[in-house]
Amino acid sequence: MIDFTKYAGPNLGGVVNKLLDDRHSDYLGIKMDTPFTRVLVLLILGAAFSAFYRIVYGLGASTNLNDYWPWGLWISFDVLGGVAMAAGGFIIAAMVYILNWKKYKCIVRASILNAFFGYLLAAISICLDIGRSFVIWHPMVMWQVNSIMFIVAVHVVLYTSTLATESSPMVFEKLGLGRALNGVNRCMVGIVLFGVLLSLLHQSSLGAVYLIAPSKLSPLWYGKYIPYMFLVSAIMMGLSMVSFETILTGKVFNHAPPRDVLEGLARGIVVIGCIYIAMKVVHLVTGPGLGGLFRYGFLGFMWLLEMAVGAFIPVVLLMKKANRRNLHVLFAANILVIVGVLLNRLNVGIFAVSDFPNRVGGDYFPSFMELMLTSGMIAFAILGFKLCAKYLNLFPQTHH
């Protein structure tokens, strides 16, 4: 290992040395220089380029957005999807710190970190999506409490900092800052509670963004209860995401995933999934009616696809106890839920608003730059997680 005290002086160099000390994670066997990591770096560079291009030349030059389709891939996938993917953080944190379900303590750090990257993804993307990126802080000083977007903005800022605080013990531990570590740990319950509050509001307010547009959003998705459907689907997605990530890290890093934790998460997915299915079906029947699935043509198909992939199939699969214990089935079910809920966000953000623009001749398909930025952001989240797994004590229980 390089000794940084030689280059950066004893103080700074010492800190860098401590941060880069990865002996404690040797057992995970994480290699940094792999073909996969190189691809990730390449994707991140691509995203950096499109971010630069977007800031210099504007949205028109870099995206296919237009007056009839003002929000596209970045809002529906990066922001709506990224935030939904982050829901695992607040659920696991609440289970461990508030409900004292200590069983889940071994995955709490990983899921909070996962949430942190989800929010970073959303925050960076929305910063590039708004036309005047450099004044993104305006809502903070120009309060407009009638606006859901204002509420969303406040929550993104507060919750991203809350997640950073929740993750900070890992860094403090690494640097041997005992007092800071103690301080954060003592306030942890309060911080987690604040995070739960922000998450409940933020997940639902992303759905509430569309409340104002009954004449734009297809009735298959529009409804008074869309904020709550967003919240419940995000919880379902969050549980799957945590479970998915626990199995995945178990596979790629050398550590055994805790079986009883995964089983508990799977039970949670079934319960929340049933609630979600009930909400969606009641909404469908009381709103556009079952006939709506056929009346709206392609949109009806998208609704069915989203529900089949994200809810019906995985819930039915996981109903069986044997399947909940089978890692392969569980892994597949998690992926289905994640893809299905992401599809739901894409449906709401892109497909469900297509009716009116199509009538007046509007069209939208993400441009190369948009796709490049989004894939780069995903790569950034994966690489960031990998780095943290290598250099921070991400899986405390399994380590000792």
Next chain:
Amino acid sequence: MTISRRGFLKGVASGGVVLATGVPAAEARMSKDLPPEAVGLLYDATLCVGCKSCMVNCKIQNSVPGGALYQQRMAAGVKEALFCTRPAVAEEPTSPPTYETTGIKGNEGIWDAPQDLTGDTISIIKVYRNGTGEKKDAPLNGYAFFKQQCLHCITPACASVCPAGAFRKDPVNGSVYYEAYRCIGCRYCQIACPFNVPRYEWDSPWPEVRKCQLCRHRFKEGKYSACAESCPTGATIFGKVTDLRAEAKKRFAMKPGTEYDFPIRTLTSGDTTLRKVAGYADRIFGLSEAGGTQNLMLSGISFDLLGFNKDVPNSALPDLTWAYIAKIPWVFLGVFLGGTTLHAITSRMHVNGKDKDKDKDKGEKHD
């Protein structure tokens, strides 16, 4: 340890209560009443001959400082946004009218050829055509002109959704206007507007949202909306909203073929044109759409056929989000109280459980 944690939790809980009661949202709800001096436009499509003089005058009159199409220098715009200051008035020269070439060969900014509302065009006359297109204001084998621009909602969705308050409604004359220095460019206004009116400057690295602002910058000079000023046939007239509503209702009730003195430019200009009433279809557009708008429209062809969004609700849109926002303080309260209670209970259970385990271990001398 337990005592300090309990004390801490108490603090958290009381903080939650303060937050819940202190949210200054109650008085912020948007008004649903017509402002006292509300002014607007009445567009009667049956009188329109499609000369587009309104569009020409609109671009000229709005390219002056303070106008809705005024092109500020980017450096000045960035500076004002960064320092959150309103732009200084009328220091910079008038910008050239924002002509659109629409890719037509030979048109190098010589004449204006807009196809739709855009960041450069805030009012537009379009044509409806069907079949042979012989008869004016007939849905079959006919043609008709129609106008698109901001309708100046009584409870504007754009103003309610803007996170930085860039869209505002004038409390006196009711015009819905835009303050560029506040805007962050998120385009939520475009999603929220049921009439698809706000348009974005997609090509600019420092984009503004453009829409008709009723020529409010001309009011203090004693002038009124440019489109009404230049309309030769009285298709667009300017006036007080209450008077315009009465005028529209009167016309709507008249029998086709009746001769009527249609006022020109404004309701009180004194100039009129004597013409036969053509007969109106459908409804007076703007009486109830989205809770009512200050601009009204009359047409011989139904508005659905003209391509207006047919799903616009007849109630104020901001109410839909307010129902959600009003619950937020209660969520604060609920989460803090519920969370602390649950934590207290489960912590105690956990401690008790541990004690029992220990007892058991001792008793059985296990491990």
